[in-house]
Amino acid sequence: MGPLVAGFPAARVLVIGDVILDRYVSGHAARLSPEAPIPVLRPTATRATVGGAANVAANIAELGGEAWLIGLVGEDAPASELRRLLAAREGIHPALLAVAGRPTTAKTRFMAGPHQLLRLDEESTEAPAPATVAALCAAVDAALEHVAVVVLSDYAKGVLTDPVLRHVLARAAAAGRIVIADPKRADFAAYRGAAILTPNEAELRLGTRHPAADAAGVEAAGAIALAATEGAAVLVTRSEHGVALLRRDRPALHLPAQAREVADVSGAGDTLVATLAVALAAGADLADAARLANITAGLSVAKQGTATVTAAELLAALHIEDLLATDRKIAAAEEAAARVAAWHAQGLKVGFANGCFDLIHPGHVRLLRAARAACDRLVVALNTDASVRRLKGPTRPVQNETARATVMASLAPVDLVTLFDEDTPIELIRRLRPDVLVKGSDYRIDQVVGGDDVRSWGGRVLLVDLAEGHSTSATIRRMAVPAG
Numbered sequence: 001m002g003p004l005v006a007g008f009p010a011a012r013v014l015v016i017g018d019v020i021l022d023r024y025v026s027g028h029a030a031r032l033s034p035e036a037p038i039p040v041l042r043p044t045a046t047r048a049t050v051g052g053a054a055n056v057a058a059n060i061a062e063l064g065g066e067a068w069l070i071g072l073v074g075e076d077a078p079a080s081e082l083r084r085l086l087a088a089r090e091g092i093h094p095a096l097l098a099v100a101g102r103p104t105t106a107k108t109r110f111m112a113g114p115h116q117l118l119r120l121d122e123e124s125t126e127a128p129a130p131a132t133v134a135a136l137c138a139a140v141d142a143a144l145e146h147v148a149v150v151v152l153s154d155y156a157k158g159v160l161t162d163p164v165l166r167h168v169l170a171r172a173a174a175a176g177r178i179v180i181a182d183p184k185r186a187d188f189a190a191y192r193g194a195a196i197l198t199p200n201e202a203e204l205r206l207g208t209r210h211p212a213a214d215a216a217g218v219e220a221a222g223a224i225a226l227a228a229t230e231g232a233a234v235l236v237t238r239s240e241h242g243v244a245l246l247r248r249d250r251p252a253l254h255l256p257a258q259a260r261e262v263a264d265v266s267g268a269g270d271t272l273v274a275t276l277a278v279a280l281a282a283g284a285d286l287a288d289a290a291r292l293a294n295i296t297a298g299l300s301v302a303k304q305g306t307a308t309v310t311a312a313e314l315l316a317a318l319h320i321e322d323l324l325a326t327d328r329k330i331a332a333a334e335e336a337a338a339r340v341a342a343w344h345a346q347g348l349k350v351g352f353a354n355g356c357f358d359l360i361h362p363g364h365v366r367l368l369r370a371a372r373a374a375c376d377r378l379v380v381a382l383n384t385d386a387s388v389r390r391l392k393g394p395t396r397p398v399q400n401e402t403a404r405a406t407v408m409a410s411l412a413p414v415d416l417v418t419l420f421d422e423d424t425p426i427e428l429i430r431r432l433r434p435d436v437l438v439k440g441s442d443y444r445i446d447q448v449v450g451g452d453d454v455r456s457w458g459g460r461v462l463l464v465d466l467a468e469g470h471s472t473s474a475t476i477r478r479m480a481v482p483a484g
Contacts, residue, residue, distance in 0.1 A: 017153030059274030061091030258298025351375030
């Protein structure tokens, strides 16, 4: 997905919602107060950063996109600090409307090491006056012409009132813009018209009045949320259980958590929403956008406090993910059977190819590409080293089964690699019950091992024309001839 990240600088996103100033007072707490049973904090450092909708915008900018940010502040010192912090970042176009008598939302966290002792919230959740609502709507109208995606960053601090939501959703629909709603309302119908909803499990339960303690509960609650919003998808963040992408008339996509170490979950949802928005604005499909968002959320929680994730950090994580994904593609027969059964349960068509695949050449690549084009998931079964020796002689294979499996798993058309020790894969084919059995056109249909079985359960045999002039055995013979 690296090419998608390379396209992030073309992404333009509007973020409207509750901007927050996040302050951190850090220090040491070595004793309790004699006045009350509370720790005494000796401060050693203070810092401030942008939070809420402003943190969504900051993440968009750090990922390489551009953000138009609309929100409310007061006429006070926190507002000045927010403006200063935003001005220091490239890629953000802020429209912060100052409202006399309304405090800027600020959260001050008192920290002893990594532990939070107390949080002080200064805010107003009152709905703004009609004149302020009109100003917010005018700012939205001005920004819409620049963006492809709109994010509703709702922290329930009074910006996204019913009139503002109705205006944004109507204008975005008229302009053909994708709307992502990060909800706080107890009634998801308020976001009707948003294409994508991004609640966490607690918000999903609140908004649907349905338990969402496990995958099945999340899927059922997600269906209720889709009905309420009339949207295309719900992306649910599930803490240590990762995320779940729920779409209309599509199998649920459950992605495991990516965090290797959790330092602080503050702002992780902002990072996820920002990445989802940037990826969609850059042209990603929803599943890939969700995968990227899940990875950046994992990077975010590994950082202390409200944090952003850069495009460089995401690319590094993708590189690691590619290496891990290669390892995860290799499975013993029992695990392979379980994965194939899960794919079949999702309504996916499974293909099966087998062989020694000792030295990968263009003929192999052509066969694998054609095989993957004929199915949704492709399983490649490799002969073990012992099986290859029985078939090819004592000098084969050139590469051992571990090396061959690793190379095969690194190829894009291949979804799963397993090994078999028998001379033919017939027992493995009967166990996996693939829908498509693939061999090269140097075989006849009646020569394909397992062909009759696959056809008996409604599958088919596919013979692929191979590129001429490519053979592992011929390559090995050429290597053995001394240079003259």
